Amino acid sequence: MTNEKINTYSDLVQGLKAVDILREFPEVIPMEETSGAPSSSGSNDANDESIFKGYDEEQIRLMEENCIVLDYDDIPVGAATKKVCHIMDNIDRGLLHRAFSVFLFDSQDRLLLQQRADEKITFPSMWTNTCCSHPLCVPGELGSDLDAAVRGAQSAAQRKLEQELGIAARFVPVDGFKFLTRIHYMAPSNGIWGEHEIDYILITRADPVVTPNPNEVKDIKYVTAAELKAMFEDSSLTFTPWFKLICESYLFKWWANLGKLDQFRSNGIERML
Secondary structure: OOOOHHHHHHHHHHHHHHHHHHHHOOOOOEEHHHOOEEOOOOOOOHHHHHHHOOHHHHHHHOEEEEEEEEEEOOOOEEEEHHHHEEEHHHHOOOOOEEEEEEEEEOOOOOOEEEEEEEOOOOOOOOOOEEEEEEOOOOOOOOOOOHHHHHHHHHHHHHHHHHHHHOOHHHHHHHHHHHEEEEEEEEEEEEEEEEEEEEEEEEEEOOOOOOOOOOOEEEEEEEEEHHHHHHHHOOOOEEEEEEHHHHHHHHHHHHOHHHHHHHHEEEEEEEEOO
């Protein structure tokens, strides 16, 4: 993308107000009409046969989960399925949703990485941070003001660490996730899929028992900062775009100051479009 195209896209997203989003994307359920259900069961209909052809059945089911659709300022507008939020045509038109990224460091200051399963619909087989997913449009994970939204992302992180990596809640209490900042980015994936998220960055320290779910995670690895940098030099490895962005701009600075992370806390949104 040229700078001109990037600026045009940023302007497009910034210009979309709640009324515009609801008009342009009729699949988005307005906040006042949301049910609080974590997924829209049966929302993947016969018209999706070509979209999902060849994909794993469990991953297709997860595409019914209800993500939090946002405006440019991270204010919830409504709910839309994971499928709707990750279709690149919708993303090109500015559809934005909320996400979180967890970075779990052990007592030796090593970062736990995961390699996404081959079955994943978006960014399959790529190495990434410990866990990256979405708060759902449910009361315990939704928030309009920043404090409530952070709490929702923390709750979602605890849920997904167990679902993806088998990490029990006792190892990762909600209050143990330190929120640092929000990152707004957009990236295409494979074919029709992509990401356009405001991503809540959460750091935690733990030595958990890890039992990966093979439908979500192909491999795991604890790495030092030097080992991660060496992985980036290995052309045979691929990495998720959000992980690369965070590493290039922030991660190693955070990593060197794990005992002094409060200095990096920001209530703003880092725009990386």
